[in-house]
Amino acid sequence: MKKYKGFKGVLLIDDDAATNFIHTKMIERADVDVQVTAINNAVDALDFLAYTGKYSGTEHMPRPGVIFLDINMPGLSGWDFMDEYRKMDDSLKARMVVIMLTTSINPADKERALKNSDISTFLHKPLKPHMVEDFAMKYFEEEI
Template identity: 55%
Template sequence: MKRYEGLEGILLIDDDLPTNFIHKKIIERVSVDAAVKSITNVQEALDFITYSGIYEDTPEIPRPGLIFLDINMPGLNGWDFMDTYNRLDKHFKARLIIIMLSTSPDPEDKEMALVDNEVVAFLSKPLRPEMVTSLLDRYFKEVG
């Protein structure tokens, strides 16, 4: 298993359970030593990051260093997540790498995503092992 500095957890935010399952398996295939958590809605994801709601007393659960965020979800979507995330206190965002994912062929989605300074990449679903490896190598330092 590969360990990366600042990467104790990876968060998948996607309303589609099969997609989360597949992406979790792909991350496991890369053999990264990080807890992978799947959340299917924006509010719960924000609660997880900020230790609020049902995650209020859960400091033992590793928080993410890397987030894969779907754009199109019912209710609050990826854009709503980013709007709220950008207003969070900086200690909740200390070392988070956010990757937006979409099946949308709309080039405006990519442009909008990359205008946000907190989003480092916009990728098409599904994730592939080489995509995950490339992101880990680019944004994290391998240790031990």
């Protein structure tokens, strides 16, 4: 498995447990050495990134190099997550690539995502292993 500088973890943010399970398996099948953290709501995901709430004291866990974010979730949506993410201290966001991964076919969602400087790209589910490998090569330097 290939290792990449700054890419030790993936954060999946999706309210559907089955989707998180399938996407975890797809990431595990990719030729990339990363740890997957799957979280089913935006509030907990923000706590994970900031080491707060139930994620207080988790500084030892690999930080995500890539965040796969669903749009439509109860409570805070993916858009709400991005509003809060934007407010976070830059040191907590260091070298994270945010990718909207959704079933939305609304062109306005894609347009909104691509206009957001904190979102790298907009993709449709399901996630595939080659997608993870492509992002690793595009955004990170391979360790030798």
